Amino acid sequence: MKSKFFRLFRFQGPVSIIYYIAFVGLLWYLVIPHTSIYYRTNLFDPFSEKMNAEDVVLKKGEEFHLYLIRLNQRVTYSSTDIKVADVSIFGTVTAYRPGTTFIRIRFDGRERKCRVRVIDISHKKLTLSRGNSCRLYIKGPNGRVKWYSGNKKIATVSRFGKVKAKKKGWVVIYAKVEGKLLTCRVAVR
Structure with missing residues (x-):
């Protein structure tokens, strides 16, 4: 004879499926928020578009190539302050003077931003x-x-x-x- 434990965790119709779904939901609600999994920000999502950098520090006169990963379509680049750093149509960021600016990448009605900080001595x-x-x-x-x-x-x-x-x-x-x-x-x- 099988014990009650084994009979409890077998799928025996819609009641046990609902039980498992409720159990996973309760686990996600009560346990996962108190673990390090919940606070991770760089979770891998294979279907989303990501930039190669979200925060860049450049010296005056230095260049950096910015692009989107896993995206095969036309994008447009723009800078919020072209006196600090400007970006070419190919995504090459050039630092001109100390300060902070944001580079915007627009595609398909969406937008991603990269913060660029320019420093000098x-x-x-x-x-x-x-x-x-x-x-x-x-x-x-x-x-x-x-x-x-x-x-x-x-x-x-x-x-x-x-x-x-x-x-x-x-x-x-x-x-x-x-x-x-x-x-x-x-x-x-």
Whole structure:
């Protein structure tokens, strides 16, 4: 004889099917929202159109190619602020000056957006006398900046971008922002 457990979970008509549907619905409503599956934003959907990037950080003068994945039709590109960054008809984004803009991709009555942040360093070249200092900063929207000196014997840089000249010579100061490396060449007299 089979136990009640096995008889309970067999399909025996419309009542057991409704039971299973209600059980899955209850599971989805009570359990899934409290797990990490519910909070994932990048779930794979094989039939939707996705962009190759939704947030891009560019240095002034840099280019990036933006396109839709899994879409085989004509699209139009436009920029909300062409002074910051503009986009060609083929999806090549060119950064012009520090700031933030959105690139819109329109197709089939729908629209997707990509945020483009353009950054630059305050000085590309700097001349200092021994003992003097100057503060470098990042123009445009930025996050956390890490500053490095190419040669600490010639000039040092603080974590806030203050460059202090130590000894005669030249050195490159590096700023790393969002994976982008910006440089300033410092000559010490």
